[in-house]
Amino acid sequence: MIAFPLDIAIVALGGALGGVGRVWLSERVTRRLGDRFPWGTLVVNVSGAAAIGLIAGWLHGGGGHAGEEAVLRLALIAGFVGSYTTVSSFSLQTHALIRAGDWRAAGANVVASVGLSLAAAAAGFLLVSRLAGGAP
């Protein structure tokens, strides 16, 4: 375990970077694909799920020493990727689609977000735990 207040500092730093990355990428995607459908949040959440799968697979496969592992868990999972992805924007945007009467887009957003994020997390996890498992 990383002691207080170092754990807070690590989570805060990772969280700040993750949040900036989310807003930056989401803005880029929205400019390119428009804002009729929340593509930005979808891209952020799916890519973040792939990243957390990779990190969790690596930790699961025994990557890193115990001390490193605790730091990486805080910095990358609780901090960076945790903050990079978002449920609040997903909820707000799905709610906006429902309010606009666009139930099809709202449903598509829910199904795509959950389905693709789960698939991306599984792909990342399996890829790295296979690789790590094959190593001596």
Place this chain on the structure above:
Amino acid sequence: MTGASPIPYLPVALGSAIGAVARYAVSLAMLSGPGSGLPWGTFAVNVAGSFLIGFLAALMAGGGRFHASDARRQFLLAGFCGGFTTFSIFSLELLFFIVQDAYLSAFVYLGLSIPAWLLAVAIGYGAGERLSRRA
């Protein structure tokens, strides 16, 4: 692109840092909380964050009583609410249930989460709207 106002990244960074630390604190507190094996810490932050973003977005909407600057909006919405809630940890928890063949837990966690988030944002939005309109 010209014309679009630049995003104030400092408020986003600050809000996300505070949001992430608040989520971390809730997850620590929930370790000794209710059992039954579901990830209640993540569930709680995602429901609370959905309520909050709906409430704040409606409250600070243009034409209402609480119109806020762009920096303040970014700090609260994209920053705090965004950093506080998490789709990736939710996905990982769901994946772990499936990997462990705990399909019922996966089904219950998913089936509780999505309706709870959407209900929370709707209730928050409605409350924010009423407060914003009140003369």
